[in-house]
Amino acid sequence: MNDYEIEFGKILEWLKKNSAKKILVQAPDGLKKILRLISEKLEEEGYEAYLSGSHAWGGCDIAVNEARTMGIDTILHVGHHGFVGARTTEVRVLFVPVYYLGEFNDALVNALEDIKRNSFKKITLGVTVELHRRLHEIENLALKSGFHVETGSLENITGLIIGCNYVSLRDAEAVLIVAGGRFHALGAALWMGRPVWRVDPYLKSYEKVDVRPIISRRLRDISSAMDAHSFLVVVSTKTGQARPVLAQSIKKRLLRENRKADIVVIDEISEDVLLNFGHYDAYVNTACPRLTIDDPDIFPGPVINPGELKYVLGKKLEGYDSRDLFRFDFSIGA
Ligand code: SF4
Structure with a gap:
C-alpha cells in the first residue's frame, strides 16, 4: 500500500x-x-x-x-x-x-518518444481516477517534449476517462492514455478513431494499441444480427446500467420490423446466466457497453450495443462508427 x-x-x-x-x-x-x-x-x-x-x-x-x-x-x-x-x-x-504515487517516468518518456517518431505533434491526454493527481506531471513532460497538449474534462475532473466515457479527450492527432491495463486505452481508441498509446504506470510499460480485432468482431456480429429473426434484449439491474425504457423501445422497434424480441433482466451478466438463453439468434446489450467490446463471447450468439442497431435494421455496414458502441440512441438513420 x-x-x-x-x-x-x-x-x-x-x-x-x-x-x-x-x-x-x-x-x-x-x-x-x-x-x-x-x-x-x-x-x-x-x-x-x-x-x-x-x-x-x-x-x-x-x-x-x-x-x-x-x-x-x-x-x-x-x-x-x-x-x-x-x-x-x-x-x-x-x-x-x-491515488497512485508510484514512479513511471521512463515508460512515459519512451511512449512520448515513440509518438514523436510517428510524427504526431498534437496529443490529447486521458487518465483514470487513481492517476488524476499526476495529470500535470504527465502534461508537463509532454509539453517539455515539444507536444501541443489538449485536455478536456469529465464531470469537472480534468483528463478523467472511464471505461464508457471519453468525452474528456479532445481532437488531436494522437492520444496518450495513462492507466493500468489495456481496457481504457482500447475504449479511447474506439471513441477517438485516432492512434492511441498507453502507458501502464504499474508495469512501467507502454505500447500503441490495436483495435482492429475489435472492429472486425463488431462488423461480423452486426452482419450476423442483420439476418436474425429473434432477439434477446439484455437489461442489467445494476444501479447505473439499468435501462428498462431503452430496452422496451428497442423491443418495440424490433417487433415493428417483424422480428421477435424478448427482454431479460439480469443482475450480474455472465456467460453461465446467458447460456440459459442460448436459443435466440442475436442479443442487444443495454447494460455496460464494454461487455460487447471486451467479452462478446459471453453471449451465446452475435451481440450488438443499442447504438449499433441502426446498422442492423438499415442492413448496411458502410459508415460504421465505433463511437456508436458507447451511444444509447439507436434511432439515428434507422
Ligand atoms: S458501465 Fe461499464 S465501463 Fe461504464 S463504469 Fe460501469 S462497468 Fe465501467
Missing part, C-alpha cells in the same frame, strides 16, 4: 458530518485487498463496518441491495470517481479515490 494514498481524514470528516453508523466498504476486485485496512480504521473510530464481496465494476455498480439487506446506512465506494448512470438515493454513498 506504500504506492497508494487514501484520504482517511476526509473520509472520517464526511462520515461524522453525515451521521453514518453502519458502513459497507465496496471496492473493485483489484483493490479488495485494502478493504480490511479501511474497515479496521472505521472500527477504531467506532463505526460498524462490513466488507462487500461482490464485484464493483464501476460507479455504475453500487451495492444497494447488500446495504438494504444488512440495514446499512452508508456505502464507501472505493476506487471510482463517482456515480455513472443513475444516482442512488436509497443509501448515502461516498466515493473514495485511491
